[in-house]
Every structure is written in structure tokens, then in C-alpha cells.
Amino acid sequence: MRLVLGLSLRDLARDWVHLLCNAAVLAGILVPLLVLFGVRNGVYEALLGQLTRNPAVLQIDTRGNTRFSAADAEELRAWPEVAFVTPKTRSLFDYVNLRPAGGRAVRDAVAVPSGSGDPMLAPLRELGAEDVALSAMLAQQLGVGVGERVELITQATDRPRQLLLPRRVAAVLPEDRLSGRSVLAGLATLDLIEAFYDEYALPEHGITQGRPLAQRVPDYAGLRVYAADLGSLAPLQNRIETRFGVDTEAQTARVMQVLGLGRNLALALALTAAVAGIGLAAALVFGFWAEVARKRRMLANLALLGLRPGQIGLIPLIQALATALVGLGLSFGLFAVAAQVAEHLFDSGLTQEGGLVRLSLAQGAAIAAAVVVFVTASALAAARSALRIDPAVVLRESA
Structure with missing residues (x-):
């Protein structure tokens, strides 16, 4: 084997x-495909990264006021497409006033229900009973930050006193997660606000007039649901609408557009690679076969010197493998240069983190392995031709 390897390489x-x-x-053939594959990775992964970094993209909200129970929420939690769900109180009572503890600046805000495992709170797991999370706009207007205290205030014309709930700011959420003037609070806090508007007595908060709170049966007007992943968003939205007969709103169109772009880019790249592969295979097959035809006399002499037919057939395969390795080295070198040129020519906000042209080590290794197998397979016709060489016939023809 060592002799055949040495003869082939020399x-x-x-x-x-x-x-x-x-x-x-x-x-x-390979360099343009590598650049296309790298650009596909860079653009698609950047778009996908923008979506996956923002948990609000996975949110599904029911529209209008529809009756839901705690059992409905539990049913949803059992669905594999669901990552998080919490009921919502009636939208009529979603509005609260906030002010810094001991301050005078008051801002109205929309109260949003939260619960354990709420993706909006990440990296926090959940809010404590006395905690809230504020949107960036609301925190700025109130002049408060994480760890400071605020007061939630609600009042109704038919109640003798207003409801005042002191809370601690556990987090300030960016605009892309919680927009406008919004406050994220535990469902128990929103239930308490709704009970106040429904004229129940809340003696712990100094409101003694009204119906006993023990008689109240919680009733919810909507659901706030998060899909487990981007691919589950559209099916989950359709399943919720079908199961409960409600309208929902979500960023499904945006997600489907990005996922569809990824599929289309992958299909276009696959078609391009297939066409290029056919052309490359034809060029290599005929090229290796022509090399064997050109060297028939040399191979015949090697057979006369004692090399077996199997050893003769290995020569074009070894040379094809060496050609593949040289071609891969040249291809990846030119790809690195082309990637740098592309980075300087195109300036895109999508590529700030990973670059416009991305090719991971694992992807590069897989491509290299596929090329080696492809080129070696292209040399099989040449190897078969070498196996059929009859030294006597070749030498007689030469004479």
C-alpha cells in the first residue's frame, strides 16, 4: 500500500x-457555493436571532372579553406547543395609576398579568407577591429603577376609598418586550384590582364596605399564551382559536415570513448545489478517466513490474483524494478572502454579531467530508478503466 501511495503522489x-x-x-464550483451558504447562514440566523431573543414574538393574546376559567388555563398548560399561559382579567379593569412611593408624579399604565415561568421576565423566574416589572417608558417617566418602590392606585366613583397597593420594582423590561406604559404584575394583584371594582370588601387594604371576598368566583376574560418555539406559533394560534372559538393576535405573519425565507433560501441553495454538482461530477469523471487513458502505458509497465490489478486501480483513487484535499485547501482559502471582502462591501445591521458570511467549524467539516466522498466517487470510472488495462495489449498497441 505504501508503494502504491508513493507512486501515486510522485x-x-x-x-x-x-x-x-x-x-x-x-x-x-465550491467557492461560490460556500459564499452562498455562508450568506444564507448569516442573514437567516441574524433574522432568526432577532426573533428568538425577543420572547414577545412567541406571545398569543385572545382578543375581546371572553369567559375563561382556571381549568381552561390548565388545559392549555398540558399542550406540548405551550411554554407559558396565564389568564387575563377584564380589559375594563386593566388600567391603573402608578407613582413612586412617597412621590407625586402619577402615570396611568396598562396592567399585564404574569406568573411563574413568564418568558417576558427572563432571566427572572417569576415575580414575588409584592413585585412588579415596569416597561422602560413607564420607569423613565416615573423616575424609578430596579429595587425602588412604587404604588399602584385604583379608584372607582362608587367606592368610598381608593385601592393602594405598594409594590417593589423587580425588573425594568426593554421596549421590545413590554411597550408603552405597562406594568407586569402577578395574577393575584390583577384579581385584587378586579375585586375592588366589583365592589368586594378588602379589609386588609382598609376597604370594609362591600360583599365578602369569599363569595367571589374568579372569572377571566382572556388568555396570555406563549408558544414553545417559533415553529409552534402558527399551529398553536390556530388550535386556540378552534378550541375556544375566539380571535387571537400574534406576530405569526412575521415569524412565518422569516421561517419561509429560511426554507426558500435552503431550497434555492440545494438546487444550485445540485446543478453545480452535476457539472462538477461530469468534469471530474471525464478528467480522471482521461488521465488514466493518457497514462495507460505507464500503468501497463507497473503491472509488468508486479503490481496487482487492485493496486493499479487504487492509483486514480489516491490521486483523486489528493486532488480533493488540494482543492479544498484552495477553496476554503478563497472563501475566507471572499467573506472578508463581502463583510467590507456590505454593511447590514443584521450582521453585527456574527457577520454577514457565517460558516461554523462543524459545517465546514461536513462540507469537506462530502467533497472528499464526491470527488473520490467521481474517480471510480477511472479506477475501473485502470483495472481493465491489459499490459500485453497496451504494449502491443504502443509498438
Whole structure:
């Protein structure tokens, strides 16, 4: 085997022009495909990263006021497409006033229900009973930050006193998560506010007039649901609407557009690679076969010197493998240069983190392995031709 390997490589080094020609053919096909694949990765992963970094993209909200029970929420939690769900109180009572503890500046805000595992709170797991999370706009207007205290105030014309709930700011959420003037609070806090408006007595908060709170049966007017992943968003939205007969709103169109772009880019790249692969296979097959035809006399002499037919057939395969390795080295070198040029020519906000052209080490290794197998397979016709060489016939023809 060592003898065959040495003979094959020395012969290839002697015909270095043919080696470079075959390597150039390989690089001419592979480099554009690598650049296209890298750009597809860069653009698509950047768009996908924008979506996955923002948990609000996975949110589904029911529209209008529809009756839901705690059992409905529990049913949803059992669905595999659901990552988080919490009931919502009636939208009529979603509005509260907030002010810094001991301050005078008052801002109205929309109260949003939360619960354990709420993706909006990440990295926090949940809000404490006395905690709230504020949107960036609301926190700025109130002049408060994390750890400071605020007061939630609600009042109704038919109640003798207003409801005042002191709370601690556990988090300030960015605008893309919680927009406008919004406050995220536990469902128990929103239930308490709704009970106040429904004229129940709340003696713990100094409101003694009204119906006993023990008689109240919680009743919810909506659901706030998060899908487990981007692919589950559309099916989950459709399933909720079908199961409960309600309208919902979500960023499904945006998500489907990005996922569809990824599929289309992958399909276009696959078609391009298939067409290019057919052309490359034809070039390599005929190229390797022509090399064997050109070297028939040399191979016949090697057979007369004692090399077996199997060893003769290995020569074009070894040379094809060496050509693949040289072509891969040239291709990845040119790809690195092309990627740097593309980074300087195109300036996109999508590529600030990972670059416009991305190719991971695992992807590069997989491509290299596929090319080695592809090129070696292309040399099988040449190897078969070498196996059929009859030294007597070749030498007689030469004479």
C-alpha cells in the first residue's frame, strides 16, 4: 500500500499542472457555493436571532372579553406547543395609576398579568407577591429603577376609598418586550384590582364596605399564551382559536415570513448545489478517466513490474483524494478572502454579531467530508478503466 501511495503522489507531483487544473475546477464550483451558504447562514440566523431573543414574538393574546376559567388555563398548560399561559382579567379593569412611593408624579399604565415561568421576565423566574416589572417608558417617566418602590392606585366613583397597593420594582423590561406604559404584575394583584371594582370588601387594604371576598368566583376574560418555539406559533394560534372559538393576535405573519425565507433560501441553495454538482461530477469523471487513458502505458509497465490489478486501480483513487484535499485547501482559502471582502462591501445591521458570511467549524467539516466522498466517487470510472488495462495489449498497441 505504501508503494502504491508513493507512486501515486510522485506521479501527481510530476503532473502538477493537471493537479492544479482539477483543483481549480473544484474551487471554481465550491467557492461560490460556500459564499452562498455562508450568506444564507448569516442573514437567516441574524433574522432568526432577532426573533428568538425577543420572547414577545412567541406571545398569543385572545382578543375581546371572553369567559375563561382556571381549568381552561390548565388545559392549555398540558399542550406540548405551550411554554407559558396565564389568564387575563377584564380589559375594563386593566388600567391603573402608578407613582413612586412617597412621590407625586402619577402615570396611568396598562396592567399585564404574569406568573411563574413568564418568558417576558427572563432571566427572572417569576415575580414575588409584592413585585412588579415596569416597561422602560413607564420607569423613565416615573423616575424609578430596579429595587425602588412604587404604588399602584385604583379608584372607582362608587367606592368610598381608593385601592393602594405598594409594590417593589423587580425588573425594568426593554421596549421590545413590554411597550408603552405597562406594568407586569402577578395574577393575584390583577384579581385584587378586579375585586375592588366589583365592589368586594378588602379589609386588609382598609376597604370594609362591600360583599365578602369569599363569595367571589374568579372569572377571566382572556388568555396570555406563549408558544414553545417559533415553529409552534402558527399551529398553536390556530388550535386556540378552534378550541375556544375566539380571535387571537400574534406576530405569526412575521415569524412565518422569516421561517419561509429560511426554507426558500435552503431550497434555492440545494438546487444550485445540485446543478453545480452535476457539472462538477461530469468534469471530474471525464478528467480522471482521461488521465488514466493518457497514462495507460505507464500503468501497463507497473503491472509488468508486479503490481496487482487492485493496486493499479487504487492509483486514480489516491490521486483523486489528493486532488480533493488540494482543492479544498484552495477553496476554503478563497472563501475566507471572499467573506472578508463581502463583510467590507456590505454593511447590514443584521450582521453585527456574527457577520454577514457565517460558516461554523462543524459545517465546514461536513462540507469537506462530502467533497472528499464526491470527488473520490467521481474517480471510480477511472479506477475501473485502470483495472481493465491489459499490459500485453497496451504494449502491443504502443509498438
